[in-house]
Amino acid sequence: MTIHKGNRPLVAEEGEFAAATSTLPVLQYYPARGRAEPIRLVLAFAGQAWFEPPPDSIRQIQAIQRLEWDGYPFRQLPRFIDEVQGEVDLVQAGAILRHLARKHDLYGGQPGDLVAAARVDMMLDGVAELRAKLREVVVVQQLADAAVAQYCGSVLAPEQQLKEHDMMGPGLASLEYVLANSRFSAAGWFVGPLPSVVDFAAFDLVDLHLAQPQLEGPVRERFPRLVEHHTRVAGLAGVREYLASDSRHAVVWPVDWIRAAAAGSGAARAAGGSG
Incomplete structure (x- = not known):
């Protein structure tokens, strides 16, 4: 596999803004x-x-x-x-x-498996919602102390605490629950027996948390299955080489x-x- 290299990736210019190449996406x-x-x-x-x-x-x-x-x-x-x-x-x-x-073929099952595909779509939407909450505290609130404290007490709340919280929507405990209880996979992925697209989206979400010192500790302490999943995805062939x-x-x-x-x-x- 060849991926672009360096600070200025090569691109086959066909048109003013490299809208297409002769061979690659x-x-x-x-x-x-x-x-x-x-x-x-x-x-x-x-x-x-x-x-x-x-x-x-x-x-x-x-x-x-x-x-x-x-x-x-x-x-x-x-x-x-x-x-x-x-x-x-x-x-x-x-x-x-x-x-x-x-x-x-990264939709969680065999082609045409509508149940697996629906579960993947559901999980992708949940990850996207969590990502928006993270962006708010990191980019908009600039990791202000009060914003971080509120985030750790809501989005990063452990399962039982999240159940008692009045925050709308998911927290990371929602993803932790799916993995810990093998809701849609008996193989340690989110949906199905093999990695699906939601595994890569979830990896990125956890990776963004681990990149922030204020958030890394609570994530590692409260969501061990998500951290384990992050390590597993990082070790996949192709992904491992890209990350390095x-x-x-x-x-x-x-x-x-x-x-x-x-x-x-x-x-x-x-x-x-x-x-």
């Missing part, structure tokens, strides 16, 4: 993990190489994505072009993940890259003006 996203990281994990596990446009191209895409609705109908990234002629050209991270799950490679972006949240890029552009303009 294109993943347009910021040089950060963000919502594209589960997509990268699935591609790595499936042994499917891909191209990502370099940062300069992403800056150009930023300038048009809110105006060019043919390629960016929801005015955002990621965008994934999976076919040579662009027949499969998608935005929305959840839609991209589900497409890849269908293509690579320089193909994995160091920046976790794209907003950090966007802010840094904007600050750099401002500094460059100021330097040019002062000259």
